[in-house]
Amino acid sequence: MNKLKASVSNEGKFPRIDANLSGGCGLAVNLSIIFDEPRRHDIILENKGVQIRIDHFTKRYLNEEIHIDYTDEQGFLLGEHFESGPCTIEMT
Amino acid sequence: MVEYNELIFEMSRQGRIGSSLPESDVDKVDLHDKLPAHLIRDMPAELPEVSELQLIRHYTALSNKNHGIDNGFYPLGSCTMKYNPKINEDVARFEGFSRIHPYQPVETVQGALKLLHELQEDLAEVTGMDAVTLQPSAGAQGEWTGLMMVKAYFEQKGEKRIKVLVPDSAHGTNPASATVAGFKTVTIPSNEDGLVDLAELKKHVGHDTAALMLTNPNTLGLFEKDIVDIAKVVHEAGGLLYYDGANANAILGKTTPGNMGFDIVHLNLHKTFTTPHGGGGPGAGPVGVKEKLIPYLPVPRIEKENDQYVLNSHHPLSIGRVKGYYGNFGILVRAYTYIRTMGPVGLRQVSESAVLHANYLRKKLEPYFESPYSQYCKHEFVLSGSRQKKLGVRTLDMAKRLLDFGYHPPTIYFPLNVEECMMIEPTETESKETMDAFAEAMIQIAKEVEENPDVVLEAPHTTIIGRLDEVQAARQPILRYSKEE
Ligand SMILES: Cc1ncc(COP(=O)(O)O)c(C=O)c1O
Numbered sequence: 166m167n168k169l170k171a172s173v174s175n176e177g178k179f180p181r182i183d184a185n186l187s188g189g190c191g192l193a194v195n196l197s198i199i200f201d202e203p204r205r206h207d208i209i210l211e212n213k214g215v216q217i218r219i220d221h222f223t224k225r226y227l228n229e230e231i232h233i234d235y236t237d238e239q240g241f242l243l244g245e246h247f248e249s250g251p252c253t254i255e256m257t
Numbered sequence: 258m259v260e261y262n263e264l265i266f267e268m269s270r271q272g273r274i275g276s277s278l279p280e281s282d283v284d285k286v287d288l289h290d291k292l293p294a295h296l297i298r299d300m301p302a303e304l305p306e307v308s309e310l311q312l313i314r315h316y317t318a319l320s321n322k323n324h325g326i327d328n329g330f331y332p333l334g335s336c337t338m339k340y341n342p343k344i345n346e347d348v349a350r351f352e353g354f355s356r357i358h359p360y361q362p363v364e365t366v367q368g369a370l371k372l373l374h375e376l377q378e379d380l381a382e383v384t385g386m387d388a389v390t391l392q393p394s395a396g397a398q399g400e401w402t403g404l405m406m407v408k409a410y411f412e413q414k415g416e417k418r419i420k421v422l423v424p425d426s427a428h429g430t431n432p433a434s435a436t437v438a439g440f441k442t443v444t445i446p447s448n449e450d451g452l453v454d455l456a457e458l459k460k461h462v463g464h465d466t467a468a469l470m471l472t473n474p475n476t477l478g479l480f481e482k483d484i485v486d487i488a489k490v491v492h493e494a495g496g497l498l499y500y501d502g503a504n505a506n507a508i509l510g511k512t513t514p515g516n517m518g519f520d521i522v523h524l525n526l527h528k529t530f531t532t533p534h535g536g537g538g539p540g541a542g543p544v545g546v547k548e549k550l551i552p553y554l555p556v557p558r559i560e561k562e563n564d565q566y567v568l569n570s571h572h573p574l575s576i577g578r579v580k581g582y583y584g585n586f587g588i589l590v591r592a593y594t595y596i597r598t599m600g601p602v603g604l605r606q607v608s609e610s611a612v613l614h615a616n617y618l619r620k621k622l623e624p625y626f627e628s629p630y631s632q633y634c635k636h637e638f639v640l641s642g643s644r645q646k647k648l649g650v651r652t653l654d655m656a657k658r659l660l661d662f663g664y665h666p667p668t669i670y671f672p673l674n675v676e677e678c679m680m681i682e683p684t685e686t687e688s689k690e691t692m693d694a695f696a697e698a699m700i701q702i703a704k705e706v707e708e709n710p711d712v713v714l715e716a717p718h719t720t721i722i723g724r725l726d727e728v729q730a731a732r733q734p735i736l737r738y739s740k741e742e
Contacts, residue, residue, distance in 0.1 A: 222651045
């Protein structure tokens, strides 16, 4: 959380949970934490004074609960639970 | 008209059957006397019980829901979804082609072998290669076949070369084929023009480089203009150049991979040469090679000895057989028919029109979508949905919305180096009117994103099944019908 707070609002960029698709043969959804500008109709979650943005599209790919962690080696981690490894949903 | 809305299992009525068999005159056998208990089912198979007419109507209605090139525009980039002329089908059904058997003595199938031999020669000419095998049955299998030849070639020379270089814009099958063939793949980043970064390439090329796999034009639809220098860098290091011919529709009759310096080529007959796209069905990925790789071609090879066509397996350095019999014969007949009906002038017109169409459509759409590369494209082009992303709408949403207009969406999220990518390939067989109508639909969607995004976010609206829950489908797929669930 402190790491998130520290990273907030440098140059009008805000933390966001973002789903990105990659295709080719089938589609995979990758979830990650990024810092960027607000998008229209963002949903804003607030936790311990930190606002996190999610766009309409990303919301589809998130469960009710989502955990965020930070380690120096791996940066921000995102998952339903961390044993599940990288947060990727394969859709083929 | 019967609409498809029920599963065939749900139409089932106990005891209803589609055929009447005579009373069995064979004595009943107790399965338990014949088979071990664990192999005998304890529940009857839940097979649907319907009449023949119900069955026909059900599957006909279902097939009418399918989108194919015969009923609509299909700008699926990298897949060259062009019209498959019906004359190909007629010729493939000639008795002399459809009623022969691979085990027949070669003297009795000389016509079929002649066709295959001529097709090999035609494809060698189109690609600028010295010999061709017709065996592989898909692009990916062609890649693997080519790489196995690369491996055999270096083994024969006593050189240990383990790396295959692949640009980041390459199709996923390139690194996959290299890995299956036992190589290590190294990704070469593209430069800001979407082309192979020559400096990066030089960093990675070395004595352990077996080959560079390249698609030209690449999957961004851009011609690798430095191809001669690229080839030189790889060849000077002792490596080979592999051409992924999936995009050959852009260069037919204009230039050849042989001219560009490539040593091995695969073609996708189901793209460039108008044979039907699989949908899991048969494809064909013939592979052409330069002289030095001929000894490694798969066997049996179709050769001409005096006036006879023969199947020759006596090539000791061959990588062996890569497919049952001689490839997907019926598909090869279709490609041969296409080449004969088009002729050299016709084939050149194909690439000219394919390139013109892509540039026409690109220019029409550029004001409405981000266009990451400004140079002229070849047979396809990419747009980015990054502008729409800021408005909370993604490329996937726009692709779903296109279904409402009756179009198959373009390829999306590929290549991976373009954000929110849409890859559009109109092909040479579409009319100006069709491309204009498609452009209008895309422009309308771009306006909807600005003014009325919900209509895009909730699309499709006109399909029998609306927006699917992809996450649930991925996480908890139900792949089998069962009455209980
Ligand atoms: C650039 C490229 N290379 C290779 C392939 C693989 O071909 P196939 O699907 O016939 O295995 C494709 C197919 O989509 C492709 O677009």
